[in-house]
Amino acid sequence: MAFEHDCDTIERLIAERSERTLRPDEAVGVARAVASCESCKRFYAMHDEVVDLLPETRVDGASLLSDGFTDRLMAKLAAQRAETVPNRDADEPAESRDNMSGARRIARVPDDAPPTRTTIELPVTPSVRKDGPGTIRHMPRWRAVAAVAAVLLATLFGIRLLSESGSIGATTRCGNVMVRRASASTPAWEVLPDSPTLRTGDAVYVAADSVAELRLADDVTVQLADDCLATLRANAIEVACGTAIVRAADGRDASVATPFGRVTARGGETVVRVDRPFASTANGAAGGELVAWVRSGSAAWSREGSAAAATLNAGDARVVGSRGAATALSASEAALLAEDVERIGANPPAWSPNPVAALEGSLALALTDRTYPEAVTAAVSIAGRLGYADIVASAPDALAEPNTTYSAALASALVRTDTATRESRLTRLLVDGDESVRVVAAQALGAIGSPTAIDTLAHTARDERNDAGARLAATLAVAALDRPAPADAATLARQAEHAAAMRAIGKPRPGLTGDRDALAALATDASRSALDRLEAVAALEALCDPTTEPTLIRATTDPDPRVRDAATAALGNRRVFESELPGAARDALVARVHDRSVDEHSRRIAMNALAKRAFSNAELLPIIQDRSLPISVRAIAARALDKATIDGSQVDYLLASIEAERPATNVTPIITGLFSPATPRTTLLDRLEDRDPAVVEAAAKFLSRSLRNKTPWTTTEVERLSGVRLLASSRLARDYLRSTISRVAPKRALDLLLEEWPALEGLDERASVLVRLRRYEGDRTNRFFRTVLSSDADDLLRSSAALSLAMRGAPGRGVVGEISAIYSRLVQHDRVMALAATMFAARALLLIEPTLVVEDLRSVVLSGGPSAANAGRHLASALPAPELTRLLVDARHSRDPSVRYHVARLFQDFGFDPASAATIRDWFHTELDPWTRVLLANSLSMIDGEPLATVLREFAASNANHAQRKLAARCQIELFAELVGAAESRTLTRQQRARLTAALNTMAVPGRTSLRTHGVSENQSAWRHYSDVRSTRIRLLRAGLRSTCGRARAAAANASNGTPDASLLPILIRLLDDEASPVRAAALGAVDRVAPGLTDGYDISATGPARRAMVDRVRDRLSGSPSYVSPETRAVSLLDARK
Amino acid sequence: MTKWLWAAKLTQDEGILIQQALAGEELATRALVDRYSGQLASYLKGQTADDFVVEDLTQETFLRAFASLEKFDASRSFRGWLFGIANHVYVDYLRKRREKPAQSLSNDESLLTRIRGGSPDEAELDETQDKLSCLREALSQMNPEYQAVISARYLQEMPRHEIADLLGISEYNVKMRLYRAKKELVDRYERLRR
Structure with missing residues (x-):
């Protein structure tokens, strides 16, 4: 059977095989193409031959150079230097620098060295940078x-x-x-x-x-x-x-x-x-x-x-x-x-004792010199933030070159400053600006929210002479203020040239109605461009409205493949369609899966959609067995089945049918691997000897997954694995095999690791094996680590070995000296501790002799950079609380937000001295970065007597600034989500979780009303946060209701009373039959809150069969009462009853 | 090999050597020359077959590098910087050669081997040597950009980010250039093998 593919793509993937590991679907594509296409097969063979041969063409460079090359070169270099440095005194030797590891590090010379004359001419007055005042071009x-x-x-x-x-x-x-x-x-x-x-x-x-x-x-x-x-x-x-x-x-x-x-x-x-x-x-x-x-x-x-x-x-x-x-x-x-x-600022333009005047002067200067758009934009932004109305008023409407960033900054600055002309200027931006500027200007006018601004927006929206995009932006801005839309947004979206406008109306906004019908019409309007139809489909999906399903089904037959794919994918969106797949949608998707006229990618999308919509096993199995379907489509079906519960006979049947599928043997491990509990081990072991490294890698990977199979490994099988592990050409495959052996035969694995060590060549692989050896306690590995440490191996390996010993608390004699020497040498050149070797050495010393490294690690944390977070964690795990507090005091003044964030995170994760609560609170009030604020607030919550909600409320009330109130509100929402996540985390101690729970109880999830009060109603992301928080809370409650601890169940049931949610009903009803009466009482209250009358006749004091019968009656009542809950919930409840 | 491992290997003592070379220390300069002359010659050999030219280009690269050592950015790889200069030196050499096309082929053994066809030596070549000969020739026929990327990746085993630094292009472009270079190399090799 011919296999349709793009040879160029396959060749690219073949070429990339030597650079990276292909994804399973890519590997499948390559395997199929190589099997079916002569051209691809030839390229495959030639490519591998060339790549194998290329290292052979390498020559020893030194042998190419004639004898005395270095001497000749040195003589030439000396002559060259003499020409370029004529001023150096001949009798004065070059200055010696015995230590200079970075650009700013300077030489240290002995005390008795004579002072030497400088040999480099320096500018008396530093030259002014060419790229404007303090900005660097191309910077973010x-x-x-x-x-x-x-x-x-x-x-x-x-x-x-x-x-x-x-x-x-x-x-x-x-x-x-x-x-x-x-x-x-x-x-x-x-x-x-x-x-x-x-x-x-x-x-x-x-x-x-x-x-x-x-x-x-x-x-x-x-x-x-x-x-x-x-x-x-x-x-x-x-x-x-x-x-x-x-x-x-x-x-x-x-x-x-x-x-x-x-x-x-x-x-x-x-x-x-x-x-x-x-x-x-x-x-x-x-x-x-x-x-x-x-x-x-x-x-x-x-x-x-x-x-x-x-x-x-x-x-x-x-x-x-x-x-x-x-x-x-x-x-x-x-x-x-x-x-x-x-x-x-050694040479400020004019010294002024009045700082405000100085700042205004500098800002005005930046605005006068418009050579550098970034500087002008920054000046406008600063002036806006600080409320310098005069300066903002003097800012130009536009720069010489149209600049969207500038326009957005200007619009934002105009909102913040009260100038007489701001509304007229924003209106000009609204009408004349490009797509993004129009939106910003409209939102700015909406944020001003004055009657005249709203009138301006309404007028702009109604004025038919204006561009449809501007009118649409104005309409949406008015609607966001909960006022009647001045124009029909859907109609404007149809008129607007830019397709993004349609996406805009797809977002749920208060005050707009009729969008769904408009979008539905657009999505199936053949006279519109494909891009417009695509946007309309995306917008329909964003509406999350199940009634849009018929439209999406129609769109799956759109002439444009992109629209078809988008509609198909939308049909599989669980957020939109929570209910079971209806017949029409299923038929459409099944038809897409089997449609031979469309490409494999589209069929995969359809299969994914099918798999997501609760497709039953009975319907998945025929797809997996249908050999006429692309293998990747069948793999998706198999993966869906893997998640489902299938019985042993079905698995056996499937595996048998897949095994019978040769000659597509190369893809068999991929399919079989999906059935990890019952993967035929022999098949995979056979694959380890395949010539294709991708197959070997896949087989090794699936072998490690198949460990869930309880069948014990035979000695022969282990030996077979041991035999191939060093032969495997892929590093990844070797790692998988090592992992498998160490799990199925740990004792044998240690022997193998120690045996193979001398034969390993790659530094990274040796390092990886060294880490793996840490799992094996005992003198044997300790001796091995000491041997590596005292050998002349790479510093990375030596420091890793030292760390292993330090972690076991068995450093032994002389290790401190060895590791100190390695650390001193490494840190001389790696002050930021970005290299693993340095960090290993530092960690080892931290465990053995902390005084030697604490200051270095501390400076790394405070300097920010790539290793700051890592260094901080090691430091915090070793430092006592007062020392950590010292770190905090320095970090809060750091100008680098990432430093502040990392240090705040340390305090959250490792705790801190309760005596420093006041400092943290102060920091919290002055911190600008919202995420750092969340971490600080979280830390505060860990201290008894620090009601977090009060802190947040104080903050929200103490700042009149609109932006800060908004920040406080958002903080509260994000904080809640963060706290819920932390409370669920098993990494915290029980006491910490209890404190977090207490903090949660003091917080009320901000409702829509409070969100609006905080001024975030116009912020779409706030709504998203709101829904996230709510879903997280429900998740938490569900976990609590299913807890094995009776008190937790009772607490969760009580909390459910405060968060009524129908999806919790089945679990709450089950708790009506709980053995613990407090749980039953709490559950009764919660059920009554969600579905009044449902528990009529239920007696909390009943026991045994009588109580079960009452609960069954409640369930029956629920399943027969569509007004209470969704069909899905009823179904869950019925399933629950059967159990 | 991962980035940090490369960094770990290359930065060993290098900073000191560079700063000492900057201060005019002959021993440090010599140490740097010793450390990189072989690698540099090997890299240039991947681009030109003539050993004499390789030595000349290696020398010229070092002269240019030490003349502008102060411009070296310590945050970059010294090797990458050096090889970048070698690229410029090689391009300059090609430009000059175009201006003076009369070149001796006496040292280009692989090319001679191909031209001679039935030379007695060829009979003694085993299959692998013949393949290598074809591969070297295919390499020498490619344009300098592709030669550079292949040489850096497969002969010098440089990681992608270092090649990007060396050639002054993004890592994505390195990936694409590598693919195109390999495709062309495979095509040329295949034609020569037929």
Whole structure:
């Protein structure tokens, strides 16, 4: 029989086989094509031959190079360097750098090394970035916004202090600046007041997003930034960490004392940057470094107790390590430093003591210079968020190039600011904007919600001169406000050019009626384009209305295959059609499955739809046995059957018929594997020797699945598996086989793993085997791990072995030294701990000698990045609660939302010190990221006496801002879903679950009314959340009603009373016959609430057969009362009764 | 091999060597040359059959690389960066060769073997050697883009993301280019084998 396929696709899949594992359906397609098509078969053979041969063509590169190649090259390189670096003194050796793992890491040189002269020219004034103020091209929009915000904030905050004898007075303040008074009886950090007077000895802390300028004398100023901690002294300023930019008049000196020595600036401008001493080196010395850069004038660096000193002229930049003298910066490091200084705002356009004026000036500047759309968009967005009406008013209606993002930002900003022209401008956007802008503008006008805005929307909707899309957007916006729709949305959707409009009306919206009929007409209107019909079908599906079924059935015969497929798939949507498949729909789908004129993909869709709609076994079996059907279609039917309950004779019959199907042998394992409980093991073992690696892989996979088969494995079978595992060409297949052996013959598996270890070549496979060996406790594996650790194997394997030993608490002598050495070497280059080897080593040390790694892991968590979450989990599992709290205090100030999220997650998962509840609550109130807020609230709920709902309500009430109220409402909904999920989770302890349940009881699921009160009625996603929450709650209740614990059943039944739902009726009725009387009482109340009168005559005190008879009567009454429940529920109830 | 394993292998001590080479340390420069000269020559051999040309291109690649070492981004793979330079060097070489087409074929053994046809050596070749000879020839007939991607994937065993870095294209494009390259290679190989 000819097999229709696309040779190009098959060839692509064949080529991809060597790159990835094909999916089962792809493997089936390839197998069939190779079996039936000569061209594909030839390509298959040639491809494999070429891929096998390619490594053979590899030559030893070193042998290609003649003797002395390296020497000649080195001579040429030396000559090349001499040409390009003419300024270097011939007698001065190149600066030695013994440790530089990253762009910002600087050399450490011995204390006795002489100061060396810089050899790299640095710009005296950093060049202005070409791509606008603080934005980088091609960056995501939110980053552009964040970047502009950072620049604006940097120019915003500042302090001007006046020098007086013995004290320093400040004329104004703003920003995140803290001070700790030396004169206070109890020194504590406080926010700098508006008119501060600072004295010698006071410490100042300037947060990462702020800049403070101190005027130490009339002609000396110091600008502090970048998380800076400084102390005022009589004749200097001590900077513990952060950046200080010192500006002194000509002839004046200004000293900055740092942990790495003193920098004395002589006139001009000098930048001093001191790292935070997060990390500690192996010998316990503080890490970090000092960078000094003289932009103008000169400076000197010296260190007490050391002869090392350096003189820096304009343009020089030096760095001092924790124990080293000054060495020069590379050009790239200098460029980074210059960027930092520029970011701090060393040269703000105009210094202003009024921060609002400074910010407004910066925003206005960004709007005037419209060269960079991202910057203009960000400025408009910020101005809108901060409510700068004048600036928003001055923003242009459109940029030179049409920019949808800008228009959307402008519309959003106009909503937030009360300008006289905002409604007229939004109306212009509504009428003239493109599809997405129109929708935004309409929603914006709706959000304003003023009578004039609604009139404008209504007028726009009614005005037939306007574009149909604009009218439709206006109509939907009015309808969303629960007002009568000004125009017929369905008619407008038909007129609108864009098909997406139809999808819009498919969404359930209050105030719109008649959409279903309009969509039904559209879906079957042959005069419309196929795309329109497709959208209409999608919209009908989105309506979730079972009465649309006839239309969808008609659409399955649409001339366009896409429409047919969409309609077919919609018929299988369980959310739409909860009821049993009626005859017409079933006939349509069965016809599609058997229709030879359509392609295999479409038939698969039809089969999927059939399988989803409760297709009975009796109807599935003939499809599986029908060899004329594509194998993939039969596989779907088989999978559906696999989920169903079938008896042994049916399985035997099926397997026999499938086995008889040769020569399609290559696909047999795929089908047979679906019947995992009864897969014929011999067949699969035979497949392991197949030439096709895909078949071997599939067979290995299904063998591991077939373990559910209780028949014990014979020794012969185990040996057969052992024999093929190393021969299997696919790594995945070998893994499956190892897994199978370790489950069916654990003792033999250990022997095999240890035996095969020396023969394994791939690092990843060795690592995987090493992990597998962890399951086998005992001296034998301990000895093996120690051997690997002390061998010269890859660091990954050694650190993995060390971790294994540490996890067993059997590190043994010398292991700490070995693993410390590995860790020190690895972490030198992998400070973010992104590599598995480093993380393994860190975890091992954490278990054996935590003090060596805790600080490193902590800095990884606080720096964000790929390993932060992982490092945090390891750290949290090892740290006591007070230490975790210390982490929290640092993390809440992080500018990186992902850092805050990860740390909040740690507290949720690992618990924290109850004494820090106040901190968490504060953090909760200031946190902007909703998911982090959810985690924090969840953590709060773990502490007794912290009623979560109260916290949320307080939050919702305390913020007048519309957006924040909305956030609070959404938080509440998301939080509820999260809590329900957590309460169901078995990973929590019983006590934690009990607390969560208590927290849940204090929360009421926000109803539609409260949602609307919170201002989220226009938000479609809120409705989705609502339904999700409700379904989750029902799920939880159902689980509780079926609990084996009587108290839980009673509690769940009581809770069902508060959440009446007909789908719970069958279970509640069953509980009327419960042995525990409290359960019966609770169930009785719940049933009465859902279906009053159903339990008439039921006596709660009855026992035995009498009670069962009463319950049967209740059931009978239910099944004969269609008004109570759906047919499905009645059916479930009847089934229940039979059981 | 997974990304992190590649990263683990390649970043070992590399950062130190690069920074020391930047500072003019001869030993570090030599260590980098020793580490990568063989791989580089092997990579270039996948694109040109002439051993002398391979050596010249290897040398030129290193000269260019060390001249612009400061531009190297530490977050990228050094090997990928180096091979990227080798690609440019090879393309420049091809351009120059087109301008001066008179080339000696004396060193192109596989091509000579094919041209000679019934040479006595051929009789001694076993089946595998003959296949390899055809495959090398098929490779040499392909355009440089395809040669580069095949060489990187199958001779240097680079992961896709590193090839993407090397060729300056997305991982998806690497996948598609690899497929097209293999398809062309299979076609050419098949024709030569007939």
